[in-house]
Each structure stands twice: as structure tokens, then as C-alpha cells.
Amino acid sequence: MNKLIIPALALALCGGALVSVIAQDAAKTEATATQPPAAAASEPAAEVLCFESRKDASKTTQRELAPGLPNVRCSPTTSAVLWYGDPYDGTxxxxxxxxxxxxxxxxxxxxxxxxxxxxxxxxxxxxxxxxxxxxxxxxxxxxxxxxxxxxxxxxxxxxxxxxxxxxxxxxxxxxxxxxxxxxxxxxxxxxxxxxxxxxxxxxxxxxxxxxxxxxxxxxxxxxxxxxxxxxxxxxxxxxxxxxxxxxFAQLQPEPPPQLPHGMKDAAYEKTPPIPH
Ligand code: HEC
Ligand code: HEC
Ligand code: HEC
Structure with missing residues (x-):
């Protein structure tokens, strides 16, 4: 069972890292409330309110489950939850x-x-x-x-x-x-x-x-x-x-994920490995 959880968690953490990179970019143009609470140690952290599936009907407040581990990470563009630190939190x-x-x-x-x-x-x-x-x-x-x-x-x-x-x-x-x-x-x-x-x-x-x-x-x-x-x-x-x-709320699409280290473009995706 643990074998399954660890890769899942690693993948999830990668996702989290991506989101925070995107969040930092977005912060340049817009004062967002997407900073994880830990980043604002000196100032009182602004409350980050996210939604899970239906806007205004599934509100979740971001908080830390453990140092550096938020319960959810949210999209800086839509506030939709993108990643869970603990999928069972609050259930x-x-x-x-x-x-x-x-x-x-x-x-x-x-x-x-x-x-x-x-x-x-x-x-x-x-x-x-x-x-x-x-x-x-x-x-x-x-x-x-x-x-x-x-x-x-x-x-x-x-x-x-x-x-x-x-x-x-x-x-x-x-x-x-x-x-x-x-x-x-x-x-x-x-x-x-x-x-x-x-x-x-x-x-x-x-x-x-x-x-x-x-x-x-x-x-x-x-x-x-x-x-x-x-x-x-x-x-x-x-x-x-x-x-x-x-x-259903119409959501703005998320920006594409960051390319893996060393990859210059995503051209390979345009060539299907199996012809059909
Ligand atoms: C994770 C989100 C989600 C959940 C949970 C969910 N649905 Fe849906 N449901 C959808 C989506 C998306 C559609 C497609 C809507 C469309 O085509 O406009 C849909 C379509 C439907 C439709 C219309 C289907 C049709 O033929 O057009 C009905 C009825 C429905 N859902 C009932 C339910 C019921 C009952 C439940 C709980 C037992 C449920 N849904 C749970 C997302 C969800
Ligand atoms: C198809 C079933 C259905 C019908 C018909 C329906 N409701 Fe509801 N209603 C629900 C469900 C399910 C919820 C809980 C929604 C949720 O979990 O987000 C709800 C929630 C509510 C709430 C609570 C909202 C809140 O935020 O506390 C009120 C008030 C309400 N309904 C009033 C009405 C009134 C008045 C009507 C008739 C005009 C009506 N409903 C018709 C299914 C229905
Ligand atoms: C009392 C019966 C009843 C209940 C309870 C009920 N529905 Fe419906 N629902 C209907 C009817 C009737 C339609 C209309 C079907 C039609 O004429 O196309 C409908 C339509 C829908 C549709 C749209 C389907 C479409 O193709 O347009 C969705 C989605 C849906 N219901 C979801 C739900 C969900 C979610 C709940 C529980 C919160 C629920 N319904 C509870 C009777 C009900």
C-alpha cells in the first residue's frame, strides 16, 4: 500500500511546486492571496479561500496541516483546488x-x-x-x-x-x-x-x-x-x-504545466506514438 502512496505523493508534490511557480508569476501582475501561509511569516497571512468543484458552493480555506504542507493548493487564476495535501481532510x-x-x-x-x-x-x-x-x-x-x-x-x-x-x-x-x-x-x-x-x-x-x-x-x-x-x-x-x-461555473483554463527540465518545447506531443 505504501508503495502506491509514495509515488502519488511525490507526483502531487511536483504539482504543488508547479502551482507555486505559476503563483509567483501571477503575483507580479496581481496581488494574489495564493502565497502559502509559511511564506508570509512576518506578516499575518491573508486567508486563502478556494473552491473544490462548484464555485460558491464548496468553499475551503487553505491552512497548514504540518509545516509546509497545506491542506489544498489552489489556482491563482480561478481559486479552484488543484491539489490536496490530505484528500480526507474535513471528511x-x-x-x-x-x-x-x-x-x-x-x-x-x-x-x-x-x-x-x-x-x-x-x-x-x-x-x-x-x-x-x-x-x-x-x-x-x-x-x-x-x-x-x-x-x-x-x-x-x-x-x-x-x-x-x-x-x-x-x-x-x-x-x-x-x-x-x-x-x-x-x-x-x-x-x-x-x-x-x-x-x-x-x-x-x-x-x-x-x-x-x-x-x-x-x-x-x-x-x-x-x-x-x-x-x-x-x-x-x-x-x-x-x-x-x-x-456549472465556466472556468478559465489553467496555464500549461511547466516542461520537464531540459525539454525545449512540447513538439513531441504532436506526434502520436501509435499511428491511427
Ligand atoms: C464531479 C462532479 C459531478 C458529480 C459528483 C456528479 N455529477 Fe452529474 N454531471 C456532471 C457533469 C460534468 C455532467 C455533464 C453535464 C453536461 O453535459 O451539461 C453531469 C450530468 C448529469 C446529469 C445529466 C445527464 C445527461 O444525460 O444529460 C444528471 C441527471 C446528473 N449528472 C445527475 C447526478 C447525480 C444524481 C449525481 C450524484 C449521485 C451526480 N450527477 C454527481 C458532474 C457531476
Ligand atoms: C431537485 C431538488 C430540489 C428542489 C426542487 C428544491 N431544492 Fe432547495 N435544495 C436542494 C438541495 C440538494 C440543497 C442542498 C444544496 C447543496 O448541498 O449545495 C438545497 C438547499 C436549499 C436551501 C439551503 C440553502 C443554504 O445555503 O442554506 C434552501 C433555502 C432551499 N434549498 C430552498 C428551496 C426552495 C424555496 C425551493 C423551491 C422554490 C427549492 N429549494 C427547491 C434540492 C432542491
Ligand atoms: C423529484 C424528482 C427529482 C429529484 C429529487 C431530482 N431531480 Fe434532477 N431532474 C428531474 C427531472 C424531472 C428533470 C428533467 C428531465 C428532463 O425533462 O429533461 C431533471 C433534470 C436534471 C438534470 C439535467 C438533465 C438534463 O439533461 O438537462 C440534472 C443535472 C439533474 N436533474 C440533477 C439532479 C441532482 C443533482 C439532484 C439531487 C440534488 C436531482 N437532480 C434531484 C427530477 C428530479
Whole structure:
């Protein structure tokens, strides 16, 4: 197992070195906050906020796990996370999932979505607590909800299901800090894949089999992996708006990686080794 981890770590460290070289170049034109905390020992280090897969929805603050080892390194152009010092940092066991019960507890981990939510603490406690707001939706039909639109701007132009689904198809009618399954039972915010899977069974199966979504960690059969859950990539309130690129942020491409030492150009890449 160690044999696998060491080259992976070395590769990852190379990646990190590249990023910091690029970061230094970028610093000339732009005062970036990409300097690793250690570099600014005399001044208080500026907080570096990165995102993992969906902008504004998967925020991660750069910090040091050990001297010189950051939890993440981020792109100076987009702030996207490019490299992980510890792929399991901030993760928790995924919890029970149908057909994944053979994976030992703790080998499949996720980053809890609840920690990224702005309003979850108020849902079902301060608001929607049975008293506030007064009244209760009589059915699941679409109606404008100005208060919610002000809080979550994407809800103003809700784009999911082409007019055939609405809030309470996903959010639990009486327990608003939970999602709702097909039987009216609750699903935790930290297991959104169970919610998406109730309508997108094919995608849930692909995700479970590893052909949709993303995992990082130890790439052996039994290795521990962090799974990215559906809303880490998809904005559930905005999956079908072409103008907004189906909820995916359009990212500026990263600069090409540095050529290995001694190589003058990348012309060799233009000659495929196997003719086709
Ligand atoms: C397709 C399912 C689905 C529908 C329909 C839906 N939501 Fe959501 N909603 C979600 C998911 C999933 C999350 C968690 C998103 C995440 O993890 O990033 C969420 C999160 C939220 C949050 C918490 C945001 C925060 O930052 O704390 C609010 C508020 C919310 N939804 C309101 C609504 C309202 C109001 C409607 C109807 C206009 C609605 N949702 C329709 C799936 C849905
Ligand atoms: C209540 C059922 C329901 C739930 C729950 C649900 N969806 Fe959907 N979703 C739909 C429907 C219906 C469509 C529209 C399909 C169509 O008409 O093209 C759709 C469309 C989509 C699309 C766009 C597909 C396309 O080709 O345009 C994505 C992506 C998507 N959903 C992701 C999710 C994710 C992620 C979740 C969980 C947060 C989720 N859905 C939860 C019903 C649901
Ligand atoms: C690592 C990011 C990532 C994760 C995690 C992820 N998806 Fe996707 N998904 C994508 C991308 C990228 C596409 C392609 C979007 C496009 O073509 O516009 C996609 C497409 C889809 C579509 C539309 C497929 C189609 O035929 O057009 C659905 C539905 C969907 N995903 C549901 C899910 C569900 C449900 C989950 C969780 C079980 C999930 N996704 C997890 C990135 C992700």
C-alpha cells in the first residue's frame, strides 16, 4: 500500500511546486492571496479561500496541516483546488447507502454538505418551525416565494425538471432541515445522493459504480476514498439553464504545466506514438 502512496505523493508534490511557480508569476501582475501561509511569516497571512468543484458552493480555506504542507493548493487564476495535501481532510463517513454496505465504515467518506449551507441552522428551527411562517403550502405546485428568492437568488428562476418539480419534491414538508424520500421519510442534507437517486436512479447507479462523479484518495480496490456528492457539482436549483451553463461555473483554463527540465518545447506531443 505504501508503495502506491509514495509515488502519488511525490507526483502531487511536483504539482504543488508547479502551482507555486505559476503563483509567483501571477503575483507580479496581481496581488494574489495564493502565497502559502509559511511564506508570509512576518506578516499575518491573508486567508486563502478556494473552491473544490462548484464555485460558491464548496468553499475551503487553505491552512497548514504540518509545516509546509497545506491542506489544498489552489489556482491563482480561478481559486479552484488543484491539489490536496490530505484528500480526507474535513471528511466524514458517507453513512449507510444501499448496495455500498460491503465497503467498511470509514473507507467511503464525503465532505458534509450541511457545513456549506447558509440557512440550514434556521430551517425548521427559526423559520418553518410550525409557527413561522403562518400557513402551510396546500399542495406542491409552483408559487412565487419572494422571501426565499431574496435569500437564495437561484430560486428566482428555478430550473430543474422543466416545470414539473417544485420545492417539496425535494425538501421535507414539515422537517425543512431534511430532504424527503419517496415514502415521505427524511433524508439528511449530508446524504443528498439518496435524494437525487430517487428520480435519477441511473445516475445514482453510475455514481455508485464510479463512472459518474468523482473520487479522490487511494486508488486501490479497498483503498479509502473521498466521494464527491451530487450537489458538490450540480446546483439543484439550477441544473437546466443553458445560459448559466446548466449550473456549472465556466472556468478559465489553467496555464500549461511547466516542461520537464531540459525539454525545449512540447513538439513531441504532436506526434502520436501509435499511428491511427
Ligand atoms: C431537485 C431538488 C430540489 C428542489 C426542487 C428544491 N431544492 Fe432547495 N435544495 C436542494 C438541495 C440538494 C440543497 C442542498 C444544496 C447543496 O448541498 O449545495 C438545497 C438547499 C436549499 C436551501 C439551503 C440553502 C443554504 O445555503 O442554506 C434552501 C433555502 C432551499 N434549498 C430552498 C428551496 C426552495 C424555496 C425551493 C423551491 C422554490 C427549492 N429549494 C427547491 C434540492 C432542491
Ligand atoms: C423529484 C424528482 C427529482 C429529484 C429529487 C431530482 N431531480 Fe434532477 N431532474 C428531474 C427531472 C424531472 C428533470 C428533467 C428531465 C428532463 O425533462 O429533461 C431533471 C433534470 C436534471 C438534470 C439535467 C438533465 C438534463 O439533461 O438537462 C440534472 C443535472 C439533474 N436533474 C440533477 C439532479 C441532482 C443533482 C439532484 C439531487 C440534488 C436531482 N437532480 C434531484 C427530477 C428530479
Ligand atoms: C464531479 C462532479 C459531478 C458529480 C459528483 C456528479 N455529477 Fe452529474 N454531471 C456532471 C457533469 C460534468 C455532467 C455533464 C453535464 C453536461 O453535459 O451539461 C453531469 C450530468 C448529469 C446529469 C445529466 C445527464 C445527461 O444525460 O444529460 C444528471 C441527471 C446528473 N449528472 C445527475 C447526478 C447525480 C444524481 C449525481 C450524484 C449521485 C451526480 N450527477 C454527481 C458532474 C457531476
Amino acid at each position: 466524514r463517513p458517507m453513512g449507510k447507502m444501499p448496495l455500498l454496505d460491503k465497503i467498511p465504515e470509514g473507507q467511503a467518506v464525503v465532505k458534509p454538505r450541511s457545513e456549506q449551507m447558509m440557512f440550514l441552522a434556521q430551517c425548521a428551527t427559526a423559520c418553518h418551525n410550525g409557527v413561522i411562517p403562518p400557513g402551510f403550502p396546500k399542495d406542491k405546485r409552483a408559487v412565487p416565494i419572494p422571501t426565499m428568492e431574496a435569500m437564495v437568488p437561484d430560486l428566482k428562476d428555478f430550473q430543474h425538471g422543466r416545470g414539473r418539480i417544485w420545492c417539496l419534491d425535494c425538501h421535507h414538508p414539515t422537517k425543512r432541515n431534511m430532504f424527503v424520500d419517496n415514502y415521505g421519510d427524511t433524508i439528511a442534507f449530508d446524504q443528498p445522493q439518496l435524494l437525487c437517486g430517487k428520480c435519477h436512479g441511473d445516475k445514482l447507479r453510475d455514481w455508485r459504480d464510479g463512472i459518474h462523479g468523482k473520487r479522490i484518495g487511494e486508488f486501490t480496490n479497498t483503498g479509502k476514498k473521498r466521494w464527491f456528492s451530487c450537489p458538490e457539482c450540480h446546483n439543484p436549483h439550477n441544473v437546466q439553464d443553458g445560459a448559466r451553463n446548466r449550473g
